[in-house]
Amino acid sequence: MQGAGKLLLCHTDGENRGLMDLIRDSGMHVAESICPAPMTRVTFAEYYRHWSPRLTLYGGIPSTVVLAETSEADFEAYLDGFFRAVAPGNRLVVGVADEVPPNAIFSRLQRIGERIAREGALPLKAGAARTLETLPAARAPAAAQAAGAADDAFAQVRQDVFKGRHVDIRAHVQELLDRGTRAADILEHGLIAAISVVGNRMAAGEAFIPEVLLAARAMTAAVKMLEPHLAASGEQQRGKVLVGTVRGDMHDIGKNLVVTMLRGVGFEVRDLGVSVARERFCEEVAAFAPDVLGLSALLTTTMVEMGEIIKALEANGLRDRCRVIVGGAPVSEQFAAKIGADGYGANAVEAVRLAKRLVAEGAGARH
Numbered sequence: 001m002q003g004a005g006k007l008l009l010c011h012t013d014g015e016n017r018g019l020m021d022l023i024r025d026s027g028m029h030v031a032e033s034i035c036p037a038p039m040t041r042v043t044f045a046e047y048y049r050h051w052s053p054r055l056t057l058y059g060g061i062p063s064t065v066v067l068a069e070t071s072e073a074d075f076e077a078y079l080d081g082f083f084r085a086v087a088p089g090n091r092l093v094v095g096v097a098d099e100v101p102p103n104a105i106f107s108r109l110q111r112i113g114e115r116i117a118r119e120g121a122l123p124l125k126a127g128a129a130r131t132l133e134t135l136p137a138a139r140a141p142a143a144a145q146a147a148g149a150a151d152d153a154f155a156q157v158r159q160d161v162f163k164g165r166h167v168d169i170r171a172h173v174q175e176l177l178d179r180g181t182r183a184a185d186i187l188e189h190g191l192i193a194a195i196s197v198v199g200n201r202m203a204a205g206e207a208f209i210p211e212v213l214l215a216a217r218a219m220t221a222a223v224k225m226l227e228p229h230l231a232a233s234g235e236q237q238r239g240k241v242l243v244g245t246v247r248g249d250m251h252d253i254g255k256n257l258v259v260t261m262l263r264g265v266g267f268e269v270r271d272l273g274v275s276v277a278r279e280r281f282c283e284e285v286a287a288f289a290p291d292v293l294g295l296s297a298l299l300t301t302t303m304v305e306m307g308e309i310i311k312a313l314e315a316n317g318l319r320d321r322c323r324v325i326v327g328g329a330p331v332s333e334q335f336a337a338k339i340g341a342d343g344y345g346a347n348a349v350e351a352v353r354l355a356k357r358l359v360a361e362g363a364g365a366r367h
């Protein structure tokens, strides 16, 4: 394999006490998802001593140490032992097992990042890690430039998103609202501009899940404040919409915006949340009898589930009971047509326009 320019990875999550020599001698190049003591019996120091001459190690922080069940003192002690074991540092990519916030404590993930930046030698040389707010695109996102000067009125809320300041952002959004700034502009030039930069950085391998989660949390806090302003309420009941993010997909910021805007113009909306199974969509279509079913997906791997949901509706004799609309970053008009959806909306405003048109055309039933 090495001759063919390929690398072999071995998924080593779990108990490896009886496998230490076998894995070391197996010819694998990388041992990934290493979950050491206290969750399993082998300590990280032992893994490192035993494997690092031949394997690159990936992992090392068991999920329990980032959870509240481990005290701050024990967490720090774990990190001290961890960094002592790997100094001077070689053939190691630090990874945290399984847990993400909110269960994993944010400040601990940040602390791990700080210590790697300070003490880690490889793969990032100490001090070489770049945080979101220091990246060039974070300082001058394209959408912000389009909106005016580089340091425009929305620069502060963008910085809040980059830095994950979910408390400060509320005061800054309020200041903008008090100055008479339109909520839709704060959303577009502040929040969406910032989260798009975060997405691009994520794609380029320069932003990682903890940072994206922090950014998403700040964005969600701000969107909640904007919701009453975005939703022009008071209109009469327009119809019923059932909404959800498809199975395997946890993204909900965009879906929540769609829900807010639909409610704002008078739709009765039932929001099923994230990672919704196709069976659940079928049950709810039967029970809630929506005029429109809105499906959201943000991953290329989960967008295919939208087609499966439409097939499941057909198989259960429910397809003619409602119109199906789809949306989310990877979804397109062509994809919607291919899977037999009734419409595609690129953003929350289009979602509302689409739902209004479909309800006006057919009040739910397709034929």
Ligand code: B12
Pocket (backbone or CB within 6 Å): 192, 195, 196, 198, 199, 200, 202, 203, 209, 212, 213, 216, 248, 249, 250, 251, 252, 253, 254, 255, 257, 258, 293, 294, 295, 296, 297, 298, 299, 300, 301, 325, 326, 327, 328, 329, 330, 344, 345, 346, 347, 348, 349, 350, 351
């Ligand atoms: C925030 C974020 C996260 C957060 C989500 C937090 C949350 N509560 O939603 C977290 C950190 C959890 C996350 C996790 C992951 N993410 Co992510 N994430 C993003 C990010 C940066 C922003 C998404 C967002 O909120 N955008 C802002 C909102 C307002 O826009 P929107 O979602 O597109 O919604 C609008 C429209 O699409 C439309 N719309 C949305 N839904 C619907 C529904 C209907 C019916 C209609 C009509 C319209 C509509 O209207 C909305 C409002 O205008 C994107 C990058 C990006 N630019 O999209 C990556 C991104 C989607 N994530 C990505 C990846 C890879 C992941 C992970 C797999 C990473 C990992 N290795 O674990 C995981 C997957 C977890 C899972 N199982 O779902 C990739 C997907 C790549 C791909 N081709 O599939 C992206 C594109 C980043 C990238 N460039 O690499 N992510």
